[in-house]
Amino acid sequence: MKLQTTLKTSFDRYPSELILSVLLALMYLPLIAHWYDGWLNKTISLEHEYFSHGIIGLPFAAYIIWTKRDRWRDLDDRFNPLGAVLLGLGGVLYVSRMPDFVNLSFPIVLAGLSLGLKGHPGFKLMAFPWLLVLLATPNDLPYLIAPFSEPLQSFIAGTAGFILTQWGLDVTVQDILLLVGGRVVEVAPHCAGFKMLFTTLYVALMLLYWTGSLKSKKTTVVFLLCAVAISVITNILRNTFLTLFYGTGRDELFHWLHEGWGGDAISAFMLLALIPTLAAIERLREALSGSDTIESV
Structure with missing residues (x-):
């Protein structure tokens, strides 16, 4: 009885939102x-x-939307024509049966609903969770940028070769190839670190929002740059050890780091490193703002 009362109260307060939520669930939960x-x-x-990264990002986006439900309700109902256009586009993509188009219809439909129900203020209120959904929506962007990754592959190969040389190994670097112990290791496009970079920046955005630091443009820019640096350095070290293990015949360690849980462990430590990094940036910002206050006095 209590559950029925709660559902009835919720329906009375958010009738259109609940109906649309059910329709969205029927359309996109299988996807x-x-x-x-x-x-x-x-x-x-x-x-x-x-x-x-959508494994954690989509639930976080849903949580943010839930916390903003009262602010959403308090907004005036207003129609933005762009919302109808986006809903139409999303519907066309959804029925196209092309996987990437169906995927992309999800954030497009969400944007259309926000604009169609509450106009620009509604979309602005839900902009961050919508961004999390968009950045977690699978598409072929990695495939499109792969041909442009060769400079990064060469940089990683050269840096890994330099590090291994300092460790006393006989290493020959040829563009994106490393020759160690008679074996050849290729820094392939998928080893260039784009997946690691995408995940790092995504989690960095989540941390900025969670801590409230997203309101500071300086903190946001500095932290995202630090996140890029952490990702690149981690990927260079990963490729260095992969080359070391493969070149010295330690195939079990190579497969553990390349395809096993060793790679997941490195990614986890990399993401954990973002927490003290953001804390250090915040402390530095507070210290600098405090010194500015003293000088102005």
């Missing part, structure tokens, strides 16, 4: 379940694995 199955069991395409 999102497919994403999760692919991300968790690695049965999704290699390019779509780049968006596995």
Whole structure:
């Protein structure tokens, strides 16, 4: 009885939102379940694995939307024509049966609903969770940028070769190839670190929002730059050890780091490093703002 009363009260307060939520669930829950199955069991395409940060990002976006439900209700109902256009576009993409188009219809429909129900203020209120959904939506962007990754591959190969040389190994670097112990290691496009970079920046955005630091443009820019540096350095070290293990015949360690849980462990430590990094940036910002206050006095 209590549950029925709660549901009736919720329906009375948010009738259109609840109806639309049910429709969205019927349309997109099977799709999102497919994403999760692919991300968790690695049965999704290699390019779509780049968006596995959605495992934590989509629930976080749903949580943010839930916390803003009262502010959403208090907004005046207003129609923005762009919302109708986006809803139409999302509907066309959804029925196209092309996987990437169906995927992209999800954030497009969400944007259309926000603009169609509450206008620009509604979209602005839900802009950050919408961004999290957009950045977690699988598409072929990694495939499109792969041809432009060769300079980064060469840089990683050269840096890894330099590090291994300092460790006393005989290493020859040829563009994106490293020759160690008679074995050849290639820094392939998928080893250039884009997946790691996408995940790092995504989690960095989540941390900025969670801590309230997103309101500071300086903190946001500095932290995102630090996140890029952490990602690049981590990927260089990962490729260095992969080359070391493969070149010295330690195949078990190579496979552990390349395809096993060793790579996941490195990614986890990399993401954990973002927390003290943001804390240090905040302390520095507070210290600098405090010194400015003293000088002005």
